[in-house]
Amino acid sequence: MNPKLPQAYVNLGNAWSTEGNYEAALLPYATAATLRPSTMALDANHLHARQCICEWSAHDKDHARFKTRLRDTIASRVYGPLNSLPFPYNLVMLATESSLAFSMVQVYSHTVIASVQGRAHSRNAALNKPQLKIGYISSDLRDHPLAHLMRGVFGHHDKETYDVHCISLTADKSAIRKEIQSAVSSFTDVEAMSDESIGDMVTTMEIDILIDLNGYTRGHRPRIFALRSSPIQALLGVGYPASSGRTGTYFVGDKVSSSPEQRSVFSEQIVQLPFCYQPNQYSNTKLISKGPVHDTLVLGMYNRSFKIDPNIFSVWMNVMKHIDSVIFEFLGTTSSAANLKQESAAAAVSPKRLRSVERAKIWRHLHRTAAADLFVDTHFYNAHTTGSDALWVGLPIITLNSMNFASRVSTSLLNAVDLTEASVASHKEYEDLVREFLIS
Numbered sequence: 001m002n003p004k005l006p007q008a009y010v011n012l013g014n015a016w017s018t019e020g021n022y023e024a025a026l027l028p029y030a031t032a033a034t035l036r037p038s039t040m041a042l043d044a045n046h047l048h049a050r051q052c053i054c055e056w057s058a059h060d061k062d063h064a065r066f067k068t069r070l071r072d073t074i075a076s077r078v079y080g081p082l083n084s085l086p087f088p089y090n091l092v093m094l095a096t097e098s099s100l101a102f103s104m105v106q107v108y109s110h111t112v113i114a115s116v117q118g119r120a121h122s123r124n125a126a127l128n129k130p131q132l133k134i135g136y137i138s139s140d141l142r143d144h145p146l147a148h149l150m151r152g153v154f155g156h157h158d159k160e161t162y163d164v165h166c167i168s169l170t171a172d173k174s175a176i177r178k179e180i181q182s183a184v185s186s187f188t189d190v191e192a193m194s195d196e197s198i199g200d201m202v203t204t205m206e207i208d209i210l211i212d213l214n215g216y217t218r219g220h221r222p223r224i225f226a227l228r229s230s231p232i233q234a235l236l237g238v239g240y241p242a243s244s245g246r247t248g249t250y251f252v253g254d255k256v257s258s259s260p261e262q263r264s265v266f267s268e269q270i271v272q273l274p275f276c277y278q279p280n281q282y283s284n285t286k287l288i289s290k291g292p293v294h295d296t297l298v299l300g301m302y303n304r305s306f307k308i309d310p311n312i313f314s315v316w317m318n319v320m321k322h323i324d325s326v327i328f329e330f331l332g333t334t335s336s337a338a339n340l341k342q343e344s345a346a347a348a349v350s351p352k353r354l355r356s357v358e359r360a361k362i363w364r365h366l367h368r369t370a371a372a373d374l375f376v377d378t379h380f381y382n383a384h385t386t387g388s389d390a391l392w393v394g395l396p397i398i399t400l401n402s403m404n405f406a407s408r409v410s411t412s413l414l415n416a417v418d419l420t421e422a423s424v425a426s427h428k429e430y431e432d433l434v435r436e437f438l439i440s
Contacts, residue, residue: 004035017052022333029045030046039083040070040085040104041084043086047066054313054343063094074104074107079107085104085111089240105245106245113226116226119227123230130161133165134162137166138212142174143176146239149281150238150279167188169219170191199223199224199229202224203230209234211233215244216240220240225249234249246268247268250271251271252273252277256412257277257412258272277412278384278409297374298328299316299328299374302389303378303386305331308340309378309379316434317343317347327353328354328355329355330355330357331358369389375397375398379400380402382399382406383397397410398433399422400423400430401424
C-alpha cells in the first residue's frame with residue numbers, strides 16, 4: 001500500500017468497519033485525515049467508529065464540530081461527489097439534528113438521481129387492475145433481523161388483490177430465505193446484476209408498487225429507485241428509519257413514530273398505518289422461560305453499542321449506584337465493553353457489575369432477553385427489532401422518546417400494546433421510572 005495514498009487508508013478503515021472491527025478502523029481513518037483535507041464522509045465514518053466502541057473522550061466536542069461542518073457545507077451548496085458525502089445511515093446513527101440530516105440526505109438523493117439522468121423509466125400507474133403486483137427489494141432477505149420481522153408479511157397479502165414478488169440483492173441459502181421464497185410468487189436473486197438491469201427487470205415484470213426495505217443501509221442500491229422502474233415506490237422504515245430524500249414516493253410509518261410534527265423532515269408522502277408500522281412475527285415464544293429466580297436484578301440493553309450515549313449511560317449508572325443488587329447486561333464487543341467498564345468505574349460503579357454479551361442467533365438471543373428483569377432503552381436511536389424481541393418474550397421496556405423517527409419506535413411499540421406509561425420524555429422521568437420499577 002502506498003503510505004501516502006489517503007484513499008487507501010479510507011478503504012482500509014471502511015473494510016475494518018464492515019467487518020465490525022471499529023477499533024482497528026480508527027488508525028487508518030485518522031491517518032487518511034492527515035494526508036488530505038478530510039471529507040464529510042470520512043468525518044462521519046471516523047466518528048461512527050468511535051461511537052461503536054463507546055470511545056467518548058471527546059464526544060461532545062467531536063459531535064459539535066461535525067454538526068458545524070455539516071451546517072457550513074449545506075450553507076455553501078458545495079458538496080462534491082457521492083463518495084465524499086456522509087452516508088445517510090451514519091447521520092441517523094450519529095444522532096444528527098433532524099433538519100440538518102434531512103438537508104444532507106436530500107443532497108445525497110439528488111446526487112444519486114443525477115447519476116441516472118436520461119435513463120429513468122416512465123410507466124403510469126394502473127391501479128384499477130384486479131390484481132396489483134408488489135415487489136419487495138432488499139439485501140436483507142436472509143438470516144437478518146429485517147427478515148425475521150418481515151417473515152410473516154409476505155404470505156399474508158390478499159392473493160386475489162396482490163401478487164407478491166421478492167427481489168434479493170444478496171445470494172443466500174438460509175432457512176428463512178427458503179421460508180420467504182415459499183410465500184411469494186417469485187423470488188429473484190439479482191446480486192450479480194447491474195442497477196440498470198435490475199430496473200429493466202422490474203419494468204418487464206410490470207411491478208406496480210416497489211417497496212424498499214433497505215433505505216440507506218448496508219447492501220443498498222439506491223440507483224434502482226432513482227431509475228423509477230415502477231410507477232409507485234415506497235420506503236418501509238424497518239431497515240432505515242428516516243427519509244430517503246426522494247420525492248414522488250411514499251414512506252410507511254405510523255402516527256407515533258412518524259408523527260405529524262416530523263412532516264418537514266420527510267420528502268415522501270407519509271402513509272400512517274394504524275397502531276405500529278413495524279411488522280413482526282414470533283412463533284413458539286411461549287416455549288421461552290424466564291429462567292430461575294436470582295438475587296440480582298438484571299438491567300438488559302441489547303441494542304447495538306453505537307446507540308449508547310454518555311447521558312443515557314450516566315442515568316443507568318445513577319440507578320446502579322442507588323440499587324446495589326442491580327447488574328447491567330449489554331450487547332458489546334471487547335472494545336466497547338472495556339470502554340464502558342472504564343466509564344462505570346469513573347461513575348463509581350464497579351466494572352464487575354457490567355456484563356457484556358455477544359451477538360447470538362435468534363433463539364439464544366430471545367432466551368437471554370427473557371432472563372433479564374427490565375430492558376432499559378437507548379435515547380436517540382431506540383430499540384427497534386430488539387424492542388419487539390423484548391415485548392414478545394415478556395420483558396418490560398422503559399424508553400425515552402424524542403422528536404425523530406429513530407427515537408420514537410419503542411414508543412410506537414409500547415403504544416401498540418397499550419403500555420404508553422413506559423415511554424417518558426426526560427432523563428429524570430426515565431431514571432425515576434427505572435428506579436420505581438426495580439424497587440417495586
